[in-house]
Amino acid sequence: MSGRTIRQVGLGAVVVIVAVGTLVAESHKEYRFNVGPKAGLSVNNPYGSISVKPSTGSTVVISALLHSDKVEVDNNQNGNRVDVQSHLLSGADSESGRVDYEILVPSDASVTLHSSTGTLHAEKLHGDVTLEGAGATVDVRDISNAHVHVKTLNGAVTLTNVQEGHVEVDSLSGLVTLDHVTGPLVQVISTSGGINYAGDFGDGGEYRLTSHSGDIEAVVVDTTSAEVSARSVNGEVRDDIPLQPKTHSWFDVQAGRAFMGTMGRAAASSTVVLRSFSGKIHLRKRSAK
Amino acid sequence: MNDGNDGLKDDDLLKEVATLSPAMQLQYTDNLHRANEYIRDAKSVVDQYPNDAEARRSLLEAYQQKAMLFELAMDRSLP
Numbered sequence: 001m002s003g004r005t006i007r008q009v010g011l012g013a014v015v016v017i018v019a020v021g022t023l024v025a026e027s028h029k030e031y032r033f034n035v036g037p038k039a040g041l042s043v044n045n046p047y048g049s050i051s052v053k054p055s056t057g058s059t060v061v062i063s064a065l066l067h068s069d070k071v072e073v074d075n076n077q078n079g080n081r082v083d084v085q086s087h088l089l090s091g092a093d094s095e096s097g098r099v100d101y102e103i104l105v106p107s108d109a110s111v112t113l114h115s116s117t118g119t120l121h122a123e124k125l126h127g128d129v130t131l132e133g134a135g136a137t138v139d140v141r142d143i144s145n146a147h148v149h150v151k152t153l154n155g156a157v158t159l160t161n162v163q164e165g166h167v168e169v170d171s172l173s174g175l176v177t178l179d180h181v182t183g184p185l186v187q188v189i190s191t192s193g194g195i196n197y198a199g200d201f202g203d204g205g206e207y208r209l210t211s212h213s214g215d216i217e218a219v220v221v222d223t224t225s226a227e228v229s230a231r232s233v234n235g236e237v238r239d240d241i242p243l244q245p246k247t248h249s250w251f252d253v254q255a256g257r258a259f260m261g262t263m264g265r266a267a268a269s270s271t272v273v274l275r276s277f278s279g280k281i282h283l284r285k286r287s288a289k
Numbered sequence: 290m291n292d293g294n295d296g297l298k299d300d301d302l303l304k305e306v307a308t309l310s311p312a313m314q315l316q317y318t319d320n321l322h323r324a325n326e327y328i329r330d331a332k333s334v335v336d337q338y339p340n341d342a343e344a345r346r347s348l349l350e351a352y353q354q355k356a357m358l359f360e361l362a363m364d365r366s367l368p
Contacts, residue, residue: 094312114364116310134313134361153361154316170357172320191354192323210350212327231343233334275347277330 025068025096031075033060033082038127040081041105042112046088048098049118052111054125055104062103068096110146128165154193173214190214194279198286201226201270210275217282218274225264230274230281232257240284259283299325306362317362324358327351 035058043050048067055061060082064073070092074085086099094117105111110127113120120131124142131138134153141160150157150169157169162181169176169188176188176195182202188195190211197218201207207226209216220226220241227246230237236256243261274281299321306317331348338344 116313116364132361132364134310134364135316151357151361153313153320153358170354172324172354172358189350189354191320191327191351210347212330212351212354213323233330275343277327277334277347 027066027069029064029066029073031062031064031073031084033062033075033077034058035060035077035082035106035109036080037106037108038080039106039109040112041084041103041109042081043084043101043103044114045084045086045099045101045118046097046115047094047117048086048100048115049121050101050103050113050115051119051121052103052105052113052125053123054107058106060103060105060109062101065100067098067100068092070096071099073099175214200224201272203269205270207270207272208275209273211279212276213278214276215280215282216274216276217284218272219284219286220263221286223264226270226272227262228272228274228283229260230258230283232276232279232281234278235276235280237281238283240282302359302362309362317358320358321355324351324355327354 039060041060062075062084066073070089072087072089074087076083086097088097100118107125108127109125111122111125112130113122115133115136117135119137119139120133121139122129122131122143123140126143126145128147129140129143130149131140132151133155136152136155138150138152138155138157140148140162143165144163145165147166148159148162152171152174154173156174157171157176159167159177159181160179163183165183167181167183167186171190171193173192175193176190178186178188178197178199180199182199182205184205186205187208188210192213193211194214195209195211195216197209200221201224209218228243230239237258239259241263243259243263245261274283302321303314303318306314328348328351331344331351334341334344335348
């Protein structure tokens with residue numbers, strides 16, 4: 001056996017040992033809590049994903065996959081509120097301290113999720129949803145009549161089909177994508193991340209999309225009715241939709257740097273504000289398929 | 290590292306991140322730099338147009354972004 005082969009066999013053995021060790025250390029735990037209407041759930045998970053979906057009854061079901069014995073799951077029910085904490089033990093790191101949660105809650109429950117690194121996912125709920133995480137990727141879909149608040153450092157944020165709630169997204173550098181998101185207030189603030197909006201800007205809402213250096217693109221459908229103002233201090237601003245100009249504006253509308261006007265009905269229903277310092281802003285209609 | 294006059298001590302933030310979450314230090318450093326640029330640019334617009342409400346709002350938002358950076362760095366989810 002050549003030296004190279006010996007090294008390969010040795011490496012293979014190490015891989016097998018590590019894999020077996022990992023398999024042995026992994027464990028699955030499940031917790032159930034009976035709750036009443038409009039329950040609250042808070043999950044704080046330093047490393048790993050959290051996914052929340054609606055349950056059929058009035059039970060919170062927490063399924064946790066612990067990746068090693070260096071992490072425990074602490075949980076507590078106080079009245080109608082359930083708190084879950086991944087408790088890191090000595091020596092835990094981002095791999096050994098990882099816990100992946102799959103959680104079912106009554107659809108009217110309010111949910112608060114924290115993770116530094118994992119994916120945060122919530123869907124088909126109508127209780128308030130608050131998601132925070134430094135590098136966490138956020139995916140929220142099919143939320144109605146509830147507020148959605150998201151804070152991330154650089155994790156991408158995707159909101160799909162979120163209706164009739166206050167939506168506030170703050171991200172330092174993650175890409176923020178809003179697909180059919182409407183409500184009385186929809187606000188995205190980013191330092192360097194891009195912002196993409198696709199939809200119709202709803203009915204009677206205020207939409208504010210702001211990025212310091214990220215690009216902003218809004219793609220709207222034909223039926224959109226809104227009063228739009230866009231301004232980039234140093235970036236390019238482009239409007240592919242013929243807007244009815246306003247008789248006066250409260251800021252200097254420089255060609256290529258700003259535009260302001262109404263699309264759709266003369267009495268526009270929503271207010272849309274697009275702001276950037278050095279990013280590009282582009283407003284266009286959705287292409288016919 | 291400090292942008293000088295906003296009262297937030299950047300070095301303390303980076304030291305905290307280095308201790309609590311060293312794997313994220315580069316990302317925090319980069320984002321802190323960008324947040325300070327945001328504040329600096331927003332301040333320059335306010336200086337240029339002191340009566341522009343949108344400019345003042347933009348400065349507030351820039352500070353909020355930096356405050357959020359600190360909040361995330363000190364996040365209770367960190368080990």
